[in-house]
């Protein structure tokens with residue numbers, strides 16, 4: 001059985017390949033280039049969580065999460081959120097489940113840090129990746145961030161259960177550790193023991 005995709009930190013060794021990663025040219029307006037995200041990660045090191053998505057030895061995508069930001073930016077610290085900041089799946093690698101994996105991996109990281117919801121902003125309408133988020137259970141909050149719509153995913157669903165078995169770095173646990181009824185202290189019903 002093929003190993004699942006995994007996340008890796010950006011290093012001097014993979015940096016050039018990382019910034020060479022490109023989405024389709026007609027998607028360039030939907031997401032910033034990887035090099036821009038890495039520059040932002042450099043100036044926001046406390047909240048930015050950039051990772052490459054690898055399948056075997058192939059770099060197939062890039063994600064960047066934000067972890068614990070003052071979302072409204074009003075300085076009160078009353079609305080701290082974590083979520084998906086950037087997601088770039090390489091043009092030739094789209095439609096193979098890597099985007100879904102990336103969202104689940106960020107969900108796992110947020111859960112690991114004690115969070116219970118994942119925030120993601122996206123361009124509205126058909127040109128944006130609406131189906132990806134809706135298919136994973138996101139709901140629109142009615143808020144906007146710049147020209148993007150804000151969506152949220154409660155991390156208490158079956159998605160959370162699955163992500164506990166697919167943690168970043170390929171680390172997988174045999175037993176489900178989520179709070180989902182029926183999953184505690186026994187293998188997750190959504191994955192076989194061998195997969196976990």
Ligand SMILES: CC(C)(COP(=O)(O)OP(=O)(O)OC[C@H]1O[C@@H](n2cnc3c(N)ncnc32)[C@H](O)[C@@H]1OP(=O)(O)O)[C@@H](O)C(=O)NCCC(=O)NCCS
Pocket residue numbers: 023024027030031086087088089090093094095096097098099100101121122123127128129130131132133135
């Ligand atoms: C959108 C994107 C991240 C999806 O990644 P992906 O690996 O191709 O997606 P997956 O293969 O995991 O697909 C998961 C689901 O998302 C939906 N989806 C995938 N790409 C989509 C797109 N471009 N538009 C709308 N829905 C899409 C599909 O419904 C799919 O469900 P299905 O398997 O039941 O058909 C990727 O196409 C991409 O990087 N696009 C350009 C940049 C971008 O829009 N980034 C997101 C910024 S918020």
